[in-house]
Amino acid sequence: MYCINCGVRLADTEKKCPLCETVVYHPDIIRGEGEPLYPENRMPQRRPKSKAFHGVVIFLFLIPLIIGFLIDIRTNGDLTWFGFLAGALLLSYVTVALPWWFEKPNPVIFVPCDFAAAILYLLFINLHTGGDWFMPLAFPVMGALALIVTTVITLLRYLKKGRLYIFGGALMALGGLTVLIEFLLKVTFGLKMVGWSFYPLVALVLLGGALIYLAINSAAREMMGRKLFF
């Protein structure tokens, strides 16, 4: 039997052409029964990640937690700073250790989760210290940063091209964030708006613009590649 698309002669076992995937069928030709090269649908079992490893990691996080708890109770007779330690350890666990539980951790999911954990930790610090900086400053800054980083990671993961555009756009957005930070500092703490944020804004917008220019202009990109290779 020959493939009707690419013309290769097929072994009797082939149900589809291995080269072009055209289905093998001819109503008038009876094909011989060939032995398939390999058994069908018998895949090796993938070993799941060791639970013992995760147990050890949790244990390593629990050691400073318990020691911190005991020291705080013994020295102050009450829990004073232990909440900060527990929050920091929990945040570290969520950002560093939690993705290891999954076979293929997806950063598009984990990065927003990490930012959410960091925002909650800042909220806890704000409430515990009686501050009033969370809603006017920490939340919008962290929220904007989370949006920029998540967008970059999502685009990098799902788009095969356009990295220079992505990084260029991200740098410009970070420049805008510095202006937002200066403005929110003024609103929250009444600091004078001296305009320091315009320096990083200009630098980041220029740098981002340069990357986008390189993305558009292939001759300039080639020239930079020639000058900066290592």
Added chain:
Amino acid sequence: MAKIINIPLRWVRLDNAAKIYPAARRKNWSNVFRQSVTICDEVDVKILKSALDVTVKRFPSIAARLRKGLFWYYLQQVEKAPEIRQEYSYPLTFMSNNEMRKCAFRVIAYKNRIAVEFFHSLTDGTGALIFLKTLTAEYLEQRYSITVPPEYGVLDRHEKPKKEELEDCFLRTAGPVRASRKDTTAWHLNSELQTDGFLHQTCFKLRSEELVEAAHRYNATVTEFITAVMMKALENLQTEKQPQRKKHKPIKVLIPVNLRALYSTETLRNFAMYTIPELDPRLGEYTFEEIVKLIHHKMGTEINQKYMSSVIAANVNDERNMAVRLIPLPLKNLVMKAIFDTVGEKKSCLSLSNLGVVKLPEIMKQYIKRMDFVLGVQAAAPYNCGMLSYGDTVYINFIRNIRYAELERHFFYVLRDLGLNTEVESNRN
């Protein structure tokens, strides 16, 4: 039950070529290759296990497991033969560190086929073929009560291993001058990966006589001719992917060279070097004749004792350096892996390994229908190709970890345009 000779378990240092492979391993990739023999009846697993028990004693450097020392890995002979494993839907399934610690090769039985998969640190294609032939001879003797003479690469299972079979010949054959390692980066095909770890095997079967005749028309050997077909297919594929010729990257095919004939040795360890014919598609489209000529002269220039000794010297000198030797193994692994990732894999688009014409003792031929040689994919490139000739057929096995058979399709088109008939079969049904 055949008599099993008892000798003390041995350990050997890894040979020069083998040292890089344990360091270069990664989560989804181990450098494993397969050779198989298809016999006339269904394989009797019990007899195969018995034959393996006998055979492993004869090959202390191949029937071995990978162990760690403080400064280097080493191979230790296994106490007993591994169990015969069942076949999966694809060859060369991942060999984990844990598996290599127990035994760094596998014997697999499926219907009429006996396959052996070797971690490359144990031996090269030629050593593996001797192991497979000897195992098959022992199996046939036990299964059909015949006597197979120890000839054509079949060893006498009841004699002790010879000293020269265990020799690391690289150390002896290194020349006084080191060859340069400077090399260009080859084109690598980027395509949609197979996510479940499945490896596609596609086998092209050609009539030996027809292929030899075609090769002779171009004044080439079969290896040179098939390498030219491969390079032409790669060039066509690159043109399909990137129509702008000035953006093309070099087409390079790594051809392993068996050094045993050059240096007259019987070692069963790794003893192969390579040559890498190259064409630069930016210079213009090459005709098939030009590619054959280019490969022919490249191989003629490099496959000789003097040049190979200088390439061996470049590798061996690093190993002899006292400072390198004293670096602890985990650090060495980091450095060797970095070198392998940045240099080793970028030299070629793929490997094309030809074991040549497989000869067997006359009495074995009636029981053996077919033989195959399958390389594992490269760590960072999706293809590799192994071939051999048995009886009147040449078996060219492609392996890939990407979804679509793009290179195979172009390979077939080149063969077709040269007027060669081919039959194709695969493991994807």
